[in-house]
Amino acid sequence: MKSKRETPAQSLAKRIAERMVKEKLLDPDRVDQFSTSLAAGKLKEGDWRLEIESTPKSTKIPHKK
């Protein structure tokens, strides 16, 4: 039967999205759309870049050389 419960992928996608918001890597307004695409395996390279570049870069992360 079709399940209305959250799939494991959806649960994990939501956790990842929330963590990214917390670390200022994702716009809070984009959580739902981002996690839906992430859980469906539909995030392309351009989508990742757009999402991460669209957030304010208030936290500078040093690049690992």
Added chain:
Amino acid sequence: MIKLLSLTLEALRGATNAFELKFESNRSISIIYGDNGSGKSTVCDALDLVGNDSLSSLTGKGLSATTKYWHSTNRKPIDIQVKLVSATTTWTTQVIRGKAVTLPIDSRPKVAILRRHQILDLIAKRAGERYEVLRPFIAIEPIDESEVTLRKLIKATQDQLKIAAARIGENLQTLEDMWKQAGPPTGSLVQWADAEAKRDVAELNQAIASIQNFLRVRQDLDSRTKDVEISAIRTESAKGALSIAESDLGTAVASALSGSEELTELLQAASHYFQRHGAHEVCPLCESSEFAVALPQKVDARLKSLSAVREAIRKKNEAQQSADRASVQSQTANRYAADSAEALCDACTKSWLSDLPKPKLITDVSENRTKGEPKDDWSLEELRGISKAAGTLAQSLDPELTSRLQRRSQLQTVRDALSQYRHNSQQKDELDALLPRLERAHAILMEERRDFVDDILGRIAKRVGELYEEVHPGEGLNKIGLQLDPVKRASLEVVSQFPGAADSPPGAYLSESHLDTLGLCIFLALAELETPEQTILVLDDVIASVDEPHVDRIIEMLYDMSKHFAHCILTTHYTPWKEKFRWGYLKRGECQFVELGKWTWADGIIPSGSTQRVERLRVLLAEALPEASEVCASAGVVLEALLDFLTLQYGCAVPRHRTKPTLGDLLPSLNKKLRAALRVEMHDVPLAVGAAVPTVELGSILNKLDKVSQLRNIMGCHFNELAFKLQGKDGLEFGRLVLELADALIHADHGWPGSDQSGEYWTNSGKSRRLYPLKQPS
């Protein structure tokens, strides 16, 4: 929750004929009992086909493609039909072109099926294969797909960063080369390049334009001067030719009659007149008719005689025309040359930049011409003079132009290199900022995925431990761990805690029976993980190797587990299970017991029937003409079971060390005090308000049985002539007393009163019977 009503299968494996299994309402668990080869697995296959489009019973048997073995050997694949009917939906599965097609597809039930051969797969297979079993329950592949694109982006960003750094290096190298060419001047390279790029090139461009304009005008003047020279030569030549033609004409006229030139012209005019107007009767000139006849012919004759003069005249006219044309062309060439000379003078006087070599020779020519009367015409000598001067100046301007063009090119190169350097630097800065954010996102994804999977595995492991503990209580082997290999993804380790051997594989220390239980527990924990209420759980002959003491616990565990699922179907060939059912030990209220008969190719799968012993006694007594010997035989077995139960509950002294105790051993062991206290309250009977709970005093029944129990041996066990003298009604009375005692103690759905959890009485699973006392009176 799905409520199953029936399952029909036809032409599938052992179902050579249509077989229908009807599910009893309000039974969440169906036990299908049958000997090996009775068709139990075919029933499971049918459910597998509806839910999973496959027949897992055929996997692992060395058959490459199993579909060709799906149909019964006497039927065709197209004949296969499985119909699963629930209270709301009917699913039908057929095999079309080697593929199972189930309709309606979108609402079909989940079927989790575990078969005997798969049990050890969960324990004994390699870690990677174990993970495959687990994979559907973790089901995060889409996240993995998204992670792949993130990793590609990180790699691409790293590559772009390298390219940007290399380009910056190239840009700096270009600037450094230019910088070195320039001196190198003081200050930093970039500062110098910035200053160079900002330099105003208008003056430079103006100088280049002036020189290029001068050179163009000078080239034009050269060309025009040559034109003047050529046209002068042509004019002179034409004049010479005219002079010769005039001389030739004079000679021709002189050699002809005096006035022949005029005469020729006159005759030509007269001939022309006659050609247009024809002959007249009179001379058009003197109007005399004397010579009017044939006058045109006479004119033509005269003209012929003057042809030399005419030819000279033609040539003279042509020479005149050539001379006139040459004169016009000469004038035109002179005018163009004059314009070029004027333009050259203008180029050297107006807007001539001070840092260019002075065009003194040219300005001198210009000034000389303007002294005195202004002149429009330029003589050939003047043109040659200014052209020569321009040639000298052009030679000195050549290096000036080259150096200025080089300078302009250098500045453009610096500007381009600096622009690219800044663009690439900006791009590198952006990538430098982006890359760690991408790497952080990737780290978050991996951390969360690991935690998520660990969490799932932890929950599964905990549940496996709980289930395992139910079957093997107190053995201390319930600390089950499921661990993903940190190095190899998709690799699952199963570990257990053994005294002195922590985190060891269970296969190293557990017996096959224990491993079977563990495999079953893992499967149940996995099946329970996601929407069990929408899942039909099918366990195909999974407890075959479990030893006797643990079977009851497994059965109990399965009963408990089945409540979480939409429906639970168990198949077994385990005979004690059948006997437990026949003796009412199984909780009939929760399970449906289906026994399959012997399978034959002609009949296929056929239902058989296991009737409970008590029910069988009831049926015998209900017959129109009951046979006393059969009643006594059946009642004797039931009475032995009832007395065995009571004597064990109350710890009565019964000799059990020889063989099974007989009625002669059992009945006397229930002493008077106990019999007086024994009673059963019937809590499943509807009561009027204030009415007392119906109670059956067991003592009186047992006392009556004391008197007739010997009938069991006399009439029901052996051939005995004494039986000839006894009345059949006594045997039937014996049967009725046993049935009365059985109905008091055993509830058809809730079984025997074997639980003392109340602390006051014994009761069954449905609490529908209360047996007093709890202990034998002292």
